[in-house]
Amino acid sequence: MVREQRDFLWIPTFAVLVAFAVPWPLWGVDLIVAGLPVWIWWHIAWLGLCTLLFTRFVRSGAWERGMGLHASSSPAAESASEPFGRGDEP
Amino acid sequence: MTLGLSLGVVVGYLVIALAVGLVAYRVSETTAEDYYLANRSIGTAVLLFTTFATLLSAFTFFGGPNLAFAAGPEWLIVMGTLDGVLFAVLWYAIGYKQWLIGDRHGYVTLGEMLGDRFGSTGLRALVASVSLLWLFPYVMLQQMGAGEALVGLTGGAVPYWGGAALVTAFMILYVVLAGMRGVAWTDTIQGLFMLSVVWIAAVWIVSAVGGVGAATGAMLEARPEFGSFGGGLYSPGFIVSTAITIAFGVTMFPQINQRFFVADSGETLKRSFALWPVLVLLLFVPAFMIGAWAAGMPVDVPDGANVLPVVLSEYTPAWFAALVVAGAMAAMMSSSDSMLLSGSSYFTRDLYRPLINADASERREAWLARIGVAAFALAAFVASLFRPGTLIEVGDTAFSGFALLALPVICALYWPRTTRSGMIAGVLVPQVAYLAVVLSAVASAVPTLPRTVAGGWDVALGLMVLSAVLTVGVSLVTAPTAESDASRFAVAGD
Numbered sequence: 001m002v003r004e005q006r007d008f009l010w011i012p013t014f015a016v017l018v019a020f021a022v023p024w025p026l027w028g029v030d031l032i033v034a035g036l037p038v039w040i041w042w043h044i045a046w047l048g049l050c051t052l053l054f055t056r057f058v059r060s061g062a063w064e065r066g067m068g069l070h071a072s073s074s075p076a077a078e079s080a081s082e083p084f085g086r087g088d089e090p
Numbered sequence: 091m092t093l094g095l096s097l098g099v100v101v102g103y104l105v106i107a108l109a110v111g112l113v114a115y116r117v118s119e120t121t122a123e124d125y126y127l128a129n130r131s132i133g134t135a136v137l138l139f140t141t142f143a144t145l146l147s148a149f150t151f152f153g154g155p156n157l158a159f160a161a162g163p164e165w166l167i168v169m170g171t172l173d174g175v176l177f178a179v180l181w182y183a184i185g186y187k188q189w190l191i192g193d194r195h196g197y198v199t200l201g202e203m204l205g206d207r208f209g210s211t212g213l214r215a216l217v218a219s220v221s222l223l224w225l226f227p228y229v230m231l232q233q234m235g236a237g238e239a240l241v242g243l244t245g246g247a248v249p250y251w252g253g254a255a256l257v258t259a260f261m262i263l264y265v266v267l268a269g270m271r272g273v274a275w276t277d278t279i280q281g282l283f284m285l286s287v288v289w290i291a292a293v294w295i296v297s298a299v300g301g302v303g304a305a306t307g308a309m310l311e312a313r314p315e316f317g318s319f320g321g322g323l324y325s326p327g328f329i330v331s332t333a334i335t336i337a338f339g340v341t342m343f344p345q346i347n348q349r350f351f352v353a354d355s356g357e358t359l360k361r362s363f364a365l366w367p368v369l370v371l372l373l374f375v376p377a378f379m380i381g382a383w384a385a386g387m388p389v390d391v392p393d394g395a396n397v398l399p400v401v402l403s404e405y406t407p408a409w410f411a412a413l414v415v416a417g418a419m420a421a422m423m424s425s426s427d428s429m430l431l432s433g434s435s436y437f438t439r440d441l442y443r444p445l446i447n448a449d450a451s452e453r454r455e456a457w458l459a460r461i462g463v464a465a466f467a468l469a470a471f472v473a474s475l476f477r478p479g480t481l482i483e484v485g486d487t488a489f490s491g492f493a494l495l496a497l498p499v500i501c502a503l504y505w506p507r508t509t510r511s512g513m514i515a516g517v518l519v520p521q522v523a524y525l526a527v528v529l530s531a532v533a534s535a536v537p538t539l540p541r542t543v544a545g546g547w548d549v550a551l552g553l554m555v556l557s558a559v560l561t562v563g564v565s566l567v568t569a570p571t572a573e574s575d576a577s578r579f580a581v582a583g584d
Contacts, residue, residue, distance in 0.1 A: 021167075021171035021174065023319060030319075037317050047170060047370070050367040051366075
């Protein structure tokens, strides 16, 4: 049930990932880099970044905590968030 | 000679798909859960590709390159954003939550899940009916695409109706024999096949025209505006509303939504989620760039023809062009297979069983599902003969119709205070309004209502907002009914 404070950072992170998958800052830019318009490179790089951050989201255990579950895949994160540790139980 | 070769490649594919389906049928049990969900035992690679392949339809494979050819490569950005990023986030927010709930209570359909939570057969039937309504044009879209593909491939030797009919017959045969397990396995083969083929096609074409730089240079010479981001069709309103309506719509598609129930474990969903943006990019970049580059190639694309086959037959051998068209047909087939299968489960479980015959045996239900598939596919086939719009127009209508379901569903999943009346108002009112907009375009007696306002903003986006406002607003002023049970959607704690 424990949701770490910093897990909430994933909400704005996802919002930024979605919003800027469209290269808004390059609106109207027609520069060609390595054979393709530069805004296509932005998009390709951005989706690569998405995969990296999504992997991080999953590995950190925030995937389960976001739904109010215990993170089964990362015992380190779980014990860190439970000060009394389960090891004491018989 | 070429005709025989082309048809041979396509028919060869159909035979392989049928063989895989039959093998899957052999290993399957005949319970409803196995027929629809392969006993919730689909692993990462299969889940990833089965979802991937069902997203890829005539809409992506022919419609996408056509749009990039006509209006510029920005379509890559729109589809990449909605499919690669926004859909992935919804995959978690809607998909994982639904998997957790479905795993606890054994739900097979969206309507069943909502009907049980709100203790309402009416809501269950409403969600199923709305889904079947918008599924119809989308199945039709695949038949239209398949008919046009075979016309293109055989130079008109196989007429439009013949191609559409062949695909319809094969779809029915396949779904009736194999169920979800068969569909999932052919989807995996098709997904891998298409990814490989489209990359080979891109490399082949690009090297024939002298490299990526030369292809882009020729494109800019013919259409200088393709180089700068935005402009023309691609207004901010168009980009934002297309991305949002399609991404939310996709999550409510029966065949996609049912995928949220089939994973064998949460791990499977997690791995698929993280790989999603890259997988999407791998397919869209070559497919849509070929369409955009074609603007600068010395090819003649006849009115209403698909760009991709034209470019392929110009730069690659006939057997390879046939192989790519077979890949596109594969995508359309798997989309249709999955849609028909999911549609039939919506019909039997959410409409027939609760409303008509609650005591139907599983055997009877399984047979009814098969008859339902045949009837639905045949009706869609007949409608496809009238060709009521372009692939993109028909597809977009269906996506938006589904998108109107998404916000009420998210509300139900995350807000325990949601009431039955709130859900019914939030689903029904926007659907009626949108249906009026869509039908006003085909009915001659009434004035056509606008589909977009103020520079490309889709009316459906406004109706999505309305659906959320109604769901929340009506829920706040009504009390939960005695039959509803918010704890059904609780997933925390054991």
